Amino acid sequence: MMHILNKKKLNQILTGWSTKYDIYAPQKVEDYSQFLPLGTADELALNEPHNTRFPPKSFFLPQSETLLKYDHRLKQLKEVVITPKPRIIFGIRPCDAYAVKLLDTVFDTAEYTDPYWKAKRNATLLIGMGCNDPCQTCFCTTVGHGPFNHDGLDALLTECQDNYFIETFTEKGNKLFSDLPAATKDQQRQVQEMQKKAAKSMQPAFDTTNLKQNLNQSFDSKYWAAISESCLGCGICTFLCPTCFCFDIVDEVQRNERIRNWDTCMFRIYSLEASGHNPRPTRKERTRQRIMHKYSYWIDHAGEIGCTGCGRCIRNCPVGLDIRAMLRAVNTFESETVNA
Amino acid sequence: METKLKIVLFQCQWCLYSEPDQQWVDHDLPPSIHLVKLPCTGRINPLFILNAIQGGADGIMISGCLPEKCHYKEGNLSALRQHEEFINLLDYIGYERDRIRFVWLDLQDRGRIQRELANFETSITELGKANNLATRVNAPSGGQYV
């Protein structure tokens, strides 16, 4: 059943929820939007042309997370609270929500569950906002998703003229919206047409049919040196990526805390071993690693591509590298050199 | 919130020639003063000063030998320019320049270190606690994005 909510009543609903949940919604910071506690800014930034600059994976895997605290003198560990208050992430885009689901294959598996991740996951509801006008840097449809996909969400809002139309997918999502009136059959049809149109408007960015094979075959080719030459080796693409999850654990002795921080395969020291040997000594190996991991090795571990097409890496790369162009090139590079 | 003053003394190990003075610094320093002994003021990396400030130091005193009397010949001169500019930078972002003081000790001037420290403690008491940059003690390790 699809519910209908007049836009003017949204604040009322959110305030109603805020007695039981902490609510985070996109709001404007400087020139970009960011998930912040409700009320931080005067108004919500729900219909920005694209997703927030900083990815919502930080709600489950914070950039810096204290794992434990200790007291030297007493030789004791001190308790660290890992379960947050129940909260709602409101206005998350389908690409980011699916990315959280992808990360479950890393942090919440049959063999091992990360307690810090799990506690936060259990306490969180994801209410999505679909994308009526996907922007030119988005490519979710190319990697098997879409601007109104609901996989990973508890509910999804679609904006249409003066109303939000809400579809719910889980019991928790259902409960939040059950008091709202149902949309008429005509309205439902209109909304579904709009959703299809938005997905259709996105051109495929690269061909994924033989992508994994082409990547694997190109492992030793000169393609990587050419592609990675201008890459700076900063952490922008990895830190802003909603599916990147690598971390580094460090004991900050001056704070008496053990902290888990995001790490990135783009840094030289990421793969530097204590002996001084570095299996990825130059820029070429590191850039290659990032792309192979995202589009080939993820398939080995989770059965699907580890990218949801959010476009942050393209919009924020300081040297204008575009992962879509890089993948189009790998699809044609080998065949060109073979035929040459 | 901490209310006791914390002053860090970076002392060059050669600048206190007289035994009584060095003994006093080693054993009888007032409780608010913490000692860091170095081979030369030229060894001081701005990171040391910043680390002390972030740990809550309300004042930093650096005592070294007079410029032409350095045990390592030019150690203290090479650091001079950097320290001066670092203090300018810290003042620019909100840590008053008067909280950092350099004292160049003449080896003959007995008792000077006690006088300077007493003097410094008074002026830091007047300036009060430095809360601005003491971020290792007054801010958590997580960031602003949950």
Place this chain on the structure above:
Amino acid sequence: MSETIVKLKTEIERLLNEDVIDVVIAFKQEDSPLRPQPAFFRNVAELEVLEYNSLCQNNLANYLTRFPQDTRIGIVVRGCESRSVNALIVEKQHQRENLYLIGIPCHGIVDIKKIFKKTGEEVTDYSENQDEVTVIVNGKEITFSRKELLHDSCLRCIHPNPVDADILLGDPLPEGDPNIARQEVESIEAMSRDERYAWFRHEAERCIRCYACREACPMCYCTECFVDHTAPRWTESDVSQAGMQAWHIIRAFHQTGRCTSCGACERACPMDIKLTYLTEKLNKDMRELYEFEAGLDSETQPPFASFNLDDKKRFIV
């Protein structure tokens, strides 16, 4: 501007054909709109995609330290880049004899964030001339004056002309006014101490420690950066206030007397942090205390690399 591309292409073709250099560092066409990329040309066929316009926002001198010193490198240099090249030569990171500098007097870099702020990000096309910039958004043409879109560092630029070049493609432009360069720093200095700290804290707390500023800067070439040291550990690598403030303060401080105010750090930052507010203060102090600007020639040592017995007169109380 396309006249410049023609001249540039001819010169690079000559350099490659006459085997003067092994590689030319310049820019190539965008893969996604409004983002031309740094490129490395090793044969004439690759020059099809050569690009040069005001959207070329990276400091190319950054790539010099990637090549061994005996590589013969041709490089496109504008004002600030040529000073970065000199600063690298002073620090013995490269040798002038192996560099061929293709100088282009610079009209300033257009800040794409300023364009996007005015028009949204769905820009599909871009063109420019000396005074104006035109973009196409949703099929419509919108024109701006160049001045309103220039990056803040370029508005403060004192030296738009390459200070050293083997060939100059374009007429020299008038020098900038150092008084304008000082204004931003002076307006911050005029604030009260607590306001200055609040400003610093506000800028630093957005940081995500991606180190793009470090990687985009030509003068940050240390194999092991101070933030990567674990023993002893002076700065934290977490995103606490302490860690980020220490990172910003010390990185800026390590640039004293070496920074050429190119602004590449600020343009690279994904969180829109105004990084130049710290480095500009240090650059202003270097100009006023030591009459020194980084990279004006390839021999003068920066102030911190030397000392003068007269210094003590200012510092010793």
